[in-house]
Amino acid sequence: MWRWIVVVALVVGVVAFGYDAFSRWRRHLTGQEPERFFVAPEEVPVANVEAVIASTDDRLAAIRALREQHPGLGLKAAADLIDAARGGRD
CATH class of the missing domain: 1.10.10 (Arc Repressor Mutant, subunit A)
Incomplete structure (x- = not known):
């Protein structure tokens, strides 16, 4: 039982990391400016x-x-x- 939970957690982590990496790569290629989180x-x-x-x-x-x-x-x-x-x- 615990092995399946560990496997699922790893798969979710890998998918989340891959999605984030792909999104950053795509933004880099299109030249879009990253979102600003603070306005002075x-x-x-x-x-x-x-x-x-x-x-x-x-x-x-x-x-x-x-x-x-x-x-x-x-x-x-x-x-x-x-x-x-x-x-x-x-």
């Missing part, structure tokens, strides 16, 4: 922050909208950008 607050245009604030009066909705526009932006960074642009309004 400096990369967010001020116009985007001001547009989000103009679209809603709610602070939380503005943070949510900004993070939807820039998926790699962290929660704290988005909140800081919104607070700085709002000028301390509550």
